[in-house]
Amino acid sequence: MRIVLTTILILLSTVVSAQSVDTTALYAVPEVSITSQVKQAGLVEHSVAKTEVFMYEAEREEIDDMRSMSAYAPNFYVPDYGSRMTSSIYMRGMGARIDQPAVGLYVDDAPVLNKNAFDFDVLDLRSVKLLRGPQSTLYGRNTMAGVMDVHTLSPFSYSGTRLAAEYGTANTVKVRASHYALVGEEVGVSVGGYFRHTDGLFTNEYDGERLDWEHGGGGRAKVEWRRGAISLSNTLSVDATNQGGWPYRLIDTASGEKLQTNYNDPSNYTRLSLNDALRFAYKGDNYTLTSVTSWSYLDDCMTLDQDFTPRSMFTLQQAQREHTLTEEVIVKYDPTKRYSARFGAFAFYKHLNMAAPVRFKRDGIDELILANANKGIQMMFPDHAIEIEEREFDITSDFRNPTWGAALFHTSEVKLGRWSLGAGVRFDYEQTTLRYDSRATIHYRFTMTMPRFKQLDSKFVGSNRKSFFEVLPRVAVNYNAPKFNAYATVSKGYKAGGFNTQIFSDILQNRMMTDMMEDLGVYLDQTGPSYDTAEATGYKPEHSWNYELGASYTPTPKFSTDVSLFYIDCRDQQLTVFPAGKSTGRMMTNAGRTHSYGVEATVDWWPVKNLDLRAAYGYTNARFLKYNDGNNDYRGRFVPYAPQHTLSLSGDYTWHVNRTLSRIRLHTDWRGVGRIYWNEANTLSQPFYGLLGASVAFDFARWTIEAWGRNLTGEEYDTFYFVSVGNAFMQSGRPRQFGVKLSFDF
């Protein structure tokens, strides 16, 4: 820590002798990447609900990752729970607690296909555009609720050095440094890095230690070359994280009281992610060709006290290594002013190796395995029982999961005066295979008949393959006047199916029980659900049809508003459920059918000079039309985890002072989210709550000092609910925080 701070001071001291540069260039309307332009123009640009944030606004609103866009964009919610591995995203009532989210992420035109890598700090974010509603025609898999398109600063947009250091509550330190330069007229280079540390905000009552500590850092290097009609760029980024987390609080079943976080086994998450994206673009007379080739590598490991109690029940260590290759080629063809078309091809391959051993400890052996095994036996032989010799043992689960896919897509657009008619279709094929090898060895005996322990080996080995072929159309009608724009779209969304790797521990527990009983020659009546089948390892794709009407109105440069109405008919919606009883896993299930409808509205208003007001509201009514999990019928209930309302209010006032102190900026924002139901039965929920934030910044010629506060009213709220081993847990939201930030641009 001391070394880092010393480095910062040395870097900051160089500022005094820095050259004068025009920092306003940073905040000018950014140049949009050619690839995004080619991909989104036409069908997407004018016929979609979107929230777009540029650099100045992003820094003012402290938007530097996906989570910080929560509620800022209507009906968009990324809860803060668990660790950086958990990037659950909810949009318009759709989302997924585990496995891949329903919102896609693109960074500098390259897709991030693994949600474990979604949660990272974006260094020098240039713009972020959140497209709401299905974008599957252009973006394919796992974008049925939307796409977040992030772009970072280009050396062709800015030349100079940027430094920042921030200190806040819980010894939270953030430092970043980056440099952008042009080498001649054709080559631009940039390099930057960041570091973060926090002691954490939540304490584990078990040992008095902070839970959600973190050390992390990363960097990015970018090289861009432009000559005439050709542009070529390569971006290499790295992010490393080592953190605690999971401040889960047990709910006392009798009183309903949330107890303090209290568990005994260490829990942490480490992650290394590398991404490299090579972009190429060529502009011809009436066409543009773009290509994006990306490679990404993810190496992470999660260690977890999975019962989250002071008892020694069971722990999980899940280590993953994944390589992903993607290639996308798009040709935009504009033969006339009235007609334009896009032809695209996309392919990917990713290979995931995962080891996820679950370690059963003494309490877990007694309660989760022996209690079940002895339940029937002790009815007959009350003085005898089955015993397991081990104090602890592992259920090992090794997975290999290669997945590949390919797609072809096309869009056409015809302009008829102020009207535009657009249509597109994507043919998308994907194949995924899961090879699994789950094993456990124990020594057991029945006290009545077996003087010595006997070895028992159980295994669940096999493979399962799934393939999906999808046709994903989109039709749009757009009316575009100088101050008014309106559109109507019909589109199909798609989220790939997959495998329930988190249920394998349960499967092997069942198998161990069966093997032990068969070895003893004892046959218990089957009670409760059994997941002792390969079929339980898979779940189906999720599909939706989205119908949307939208309009935007900008009567003056000082006022703009947009509104959208949507209706989503979702079939086989993927939902996380916790198997009944004292199970240890969780699994994705296809919920039958849901529908979701709602409204979104955003208003930007500059009533007087230097005052900027913004409001964004989203309403979602997402309910099950058909969902029976075998025990309960949830028809008519709200879809859990997705908020019904999001509201963001913000105001900024700027004083232009003098040449030395150029500006004083006051910012305040209030973001509300809720109600959020936590279970399918809708018996538990988080009511609507709001978080107040504020900051004051003093801008000097080349540097800025800013003080900020979040959750200033100390609002107490919950962000997550789940059940493990029959116990219910909540995670509380972050408490009041303060900080100060010093930044330089020179």
Add this chain to the structure above:
Amino acid sequence: MKIFKIFALAAMMFGMVACDNGEETPEPPFKGNTGYMGTVSVVVDGATVDTPDTAVGIEPRNDGSMLMDIKFGAVKFVPAMPALDITVPNVSYTIEDGVAKLSGSNIIPLCMGGEFPMYTVTTLTGTVDPSTIKLDLNFGQYPTKYIGNKLKVE
């Protein structure tokens, strides 16, 4: 003529062998391990509880000792108990007129991984003919009968 003599000699030898076997080891009604399917009837508190579709196997020894193990598959003595595999070892048998007659007493069965004194077998009698098995025994305090038909081997 020579051929006739050889044939006659061979026939005499065959007859001697057959005569020897008939005197020392009567042909049993089963060939090695054999399975049966039938109904086990257990008397519990004065009431008879029948459990159909119960499998029983016999495993005669190959050492000429005229002993066999009888294996009951998934037997319940009371409805609430888990079904158990029980092996009654070392049941002696004799063969008369093509029928095996079984007997045994004070045999500790094997169950749940080892010897199971709670179900010590007493007064075991029974017969095995080429198509059926009949058993009458006490498993501990439970008088038990079993009648089963030989399973056809496909």
